[in-house]
Amino acid sequence: MLSTQAPDVRTDSTTTALHTSSVEAGWQRQGKLWSNLKELCDVLRITSAAIHTDEELLFQHVQFKTGQRIHTIGQPFDTLYIVHSGFLKTVLIDEFGNEQVLSFPMKGDLFGVDGIHTKRYASEAVALSNCDLILLPFKKLTALGRAHVEFEHAMYSVMSRELVREQAMVSMLGALSAEARVARFLVNLSERYADMGYSSKLFNLRMTRHEIGSYLGLTLETVSRTLSAFNEIGLITVDQRSIGIKDPEALRTLRRLPPSSSRAKQVAAKKSKAAAQQNDQSDPDWGAQLASA
Amino acid sequence: MLSTQAPDVRTDSTTTALHTSSVEAGWQRQGKLWSNLKELCDVLRITSAAIHTDEELLFQHVQFKTGQRIHTIGQPFDTLYIVHSGFLKTVLIDEFGNEQVLSFPMKGDLFGVDGIHTKRYASEAVALSNCDLILLPFKKLTALGRAHVEFEHAMYSVMSRELVREQAMVSMLGALSAEARVARFLVNLSERYADMGYSSKLFNLRMTRHEIGSYLGLTLETVSRTLSAFNEIGLITVDQRSIGIKDPEALRTLRRLPPSSSRAKQVAAKKSKAAAQQNDQSDPDWGAQLASA
C-alpha cells in the first residue's frame, strides 16, 4: 500500500500504536491529548481572531479504534465531538435494523449535534478507522458562547453549515441520477481530502460499497457498476478501495450516462481505439452531458 | 370551501384583507404586529420558564401574500423568520432553474437558518398562503442568547430539531418507496395540523402535486397516482386539494421493500392470492405491508 496516497494518518502501522506516534496538534500527556481553544477553533476552521491563545480552558481528546461506536441512538446526550483525525460514519437505524448512512465525518467535522434537541443522540456514530476525537461538552460550549461572542457565532455558523450540507444531500437524493450521485460523492470526497492536505487525485475509500450505497440511496451493486463504468470511460481508476480521479470536471458536471445505445457505440469506439493502440480517454462527445431542463 | 376544515386563517376571504382581520396573539399597532419574548418562545414551543414577561424587547411581524418571496438565494442574510401563521415552502434552485422543495414551514417553524454560515441565504422562501411572520434579527438573537441562558439553549435546540428533521428526510428519500413517502408525508402533515389545533383528519393541501413531488423526490404523476391508490383502498379520501385521513395507522406503518429479505413474504402473499383468484383491488391485507427486515 502506498502510504502517500492514503490519508491514513498513523494507521499505516496497522492499528497497533495509537498513543505512541506523534500528532500534529494538541498537547501530549501520558497517552491523553488535550487541545486549547485556539487549536479547537483551528480544527473547526473557525476565525478565532479574538480568542486568547493563553486561554486556560482545555479540551480532552479520546481515541477510538476501527469499528468502535462513539455513541448510539437514544443514549443520553451531553457532548459534541470534533474529528481531529480519522474517519467515521453516522447512521440512522430504522425499526427493522436497517442502517441508513447519514454522513462520513472526517477531520474538522462536528457531530453529535442531533442530540441537543431531545437530549439524546438521534443517530449512531462508528469509527471507520482509528480516530482521535476532541470532546466538546455541551455545557462547556454554551458557557464558552457566553464568554466569547466570536465563539458563539462560530458555533451557530458550524451548525448552519451542517444544515446546508444536509439540504444539499436532500436535493441530491431527490433530483440526481445514480451516476450523478456517485460522481458528486467522489468529487466531494476528493475536495475534502484536498482540504485536509491529502491528494485529491488518489485516495482510498474508507467505507464499503454498501455504505456508499446507503449514503447515496443506492444499492451496492449500482455503486459498483457505476464505478466500473466511470473507470471504463476514463473518468476515474478503480481498484477495490483505491480511487484515482482522472477527470474531476466531468465528474462535477455529470448528469446522466449516455443512453445504452450510444454507450455500446462508445464501447465499440473504445475497442477499436484500443485495437488501433490509441490513447484511451479522448472520447469526444460526452463526459459532461447536461440536463436540458 | 369549508372554513372549518381548513387551517386557512384569514385566507378565507381570498387574499384581500390582511391587516383588517384580528389575530390570536401579538399586539396590533396600525397594521403592524409586535410580539414580546414570551410570545415568541410560545410560538417556537420553547419552555420559557425564566423569561420575564415584562421584557421590553419587541419583535416585529411582517405580512406576506400568497406567492410572495420572503428571501431569495444569495441575498445577504441578517434575520431569521418564525412562522406565526400561514404556509410557505423553501426551495433550492439548481444551475438549470429546477426547483427542489426543501420544506414546508408552518406555524411555529423557524427558517432562514441556512443563511448563517455564508452570510447569504442558501435557499429561497415563498409564501403558499398569506403569512404572518415574526422577524428575528440574528444580532438580536445572539444578544438574547447572552442575556438569557435559557434562550440560548432553546435556539440551539431548535436548530438541532431542524437538523434531525433533515436527517429524517434524507433517510426517507434514501430508503423508502414512493408510496411510503407519500404516506409519511400525509401523516406528518396531519400531525403538524393537530399540533396547531386544526383537524388532523380533514385538511386542505396548500401545495401542488408538483411541489409535493419535488419535496418527496417523486414526479407529480406518481404523487397523484399514489393518492388515488390510497383513496381506492380506503386509507384516505382525496378530492383535489382536500385530504381526509381515514387510516392513520396504516399510513404510518406503510412500507415497501427496504433493503433485502421481507420480499419473500410479499411475493408469497401475492401468489397465494393470485392462486385463489381473488379480485384485484380488494387486496385485503395490503395497505400496511411491513418489512420483516
Add this chain to the structure above:
DNA sequence: CGTGTCATTGAGCGAAATCAATTGCGGTGG
C-alpha cells in the same frame, strides 16, 4: 365562455433494484 393552471389517468419504457453466480483478498489455522 374561453384560457390557463392543476390534477387525473393510461401506455410504454428505462433506470435501478433484486436475485444469483463468481472472483479476489485477508486472515486463520492446520
Add this chain to the structure above:
DNA sequence: CCACCGCAATTGATTTCGCTCAATGACACG
C-alpha cells in the same frame, strides 16, 4: 506454506418501480 473461510466486490440476468410522454378532466379567473 497452503487450504479454507468469510467478507467485499464485480458482473450478469431478470424484474419492477417510477419516470416520460400524452390525452383528458376539473376548476378558477378574467
